[in-house]
Amino acid sequence: MILSRPGISCQQLVELVTAYVEGTLPRRQRRRFDAHIAWCEGCSGYVAQMRETIRLTGRLDQDSLDPVARDRLLHAFQGWTAEA
Amino acid sequence: MSPLSPFFRARPDSHSEAEEERRLLEGLRAGDQAAFATLLDRHGAAMLRVARMYVRDRAAAEEVVQETWLAVLQGIERFEGRSSVKTWLFRILANRAKTRGVREARSSPFSALAEAAEGEPAVEPERFHRRGHPEAGGWDAPPRPWETLPEERLLSQETLRLVSEAIEALPPTQREVIRLRDVEGWSAEEVCAALDLTDGNQRVLLHRARSRVRDALEDYLGAAA
Secondary structure (H helix, E strand, O other): OOOOOOOOOHHHHOOOHHHHHHOOOOHHHHHHHHHHHHHOHHHHHHHHHHHHHHHHHOOOOOOOOOHHHHHHHHHHHHHHHHHO | OOOOOOOOOOOOOHHHHHHHHHHHHHHHHOOOHHHHHHHHHHHHHHHHHHHHHHOOOHHHHHHHHHHHHHHHHHHHHHOOOOOOHHHHHHHHHHHHHHHHHHHOOOOOOHHHHHHHHHOOOOOOHHHEOOOOOOOOOOEOOOOOOOOOOOHHHHOOHHHHHHHHHHHHOOOHHHHHHHHHHHHOOOOHHHHHHHHOOOHHHHHHHHHHHHHHHHHHHHHHHHHHO
């Protein structure tokens, strides 16, 4: 990769990806980031992989409350509302 | 990405969800057990996991969850609808869990964990040119693109299992942050409130977690490409 540009290196960029996709990078840093990925294939590929990672994670099933704990809470609820 | 993919999972949009939760809260006020069961199925698992982050063991976490629901029932009149029911619920939970954690002399180590995570690189340093090299800090071994992989492979049960296992292998705080943010779709603000994290610490933990999951995916997808 060419690195004669001012601004951020690839190694620095990979540490800023989360702030970048979260939209919390300060404007100046964001511009540098955008400029970097515009010419750096490795980093634009890396950002794409991070986005893909987020997408795949979003496909996982949310876990559900285990039935024993659920029953205990439902039972407790009956007790609370009976007292009221 | 087609929304008709068999793996597509609909998420209720946040506005209608907030509306519905208010109706459920009304039900709760009236002692409606079905309304309670619905809220429990929606938030119970995350409540237990979040509580567990603060206290010694699973039994203590369950007690915190019970106390939280009782506090919700008793305080229902005070819910003003300025925040979502979820935010309100987890704020009460975090307060209870924190109090309990302090009593157990288990002060929440979240910020220390975030600091530790900050030192770890997202990508192994060996993959970049070293200092002294004309392209120091630039990729030596850049990632291979995944765009060429078929969608069926990316979304296969096997790939998703790998993602799930990579998350399971994370340190607890990182694991919980990525679950809440990326599996359950919480906002950064909601996670900060529930886990008593600063915005910066939340981001560091999320960054570490996502980076590790990406790394695991790269190993897996790259090896088989």
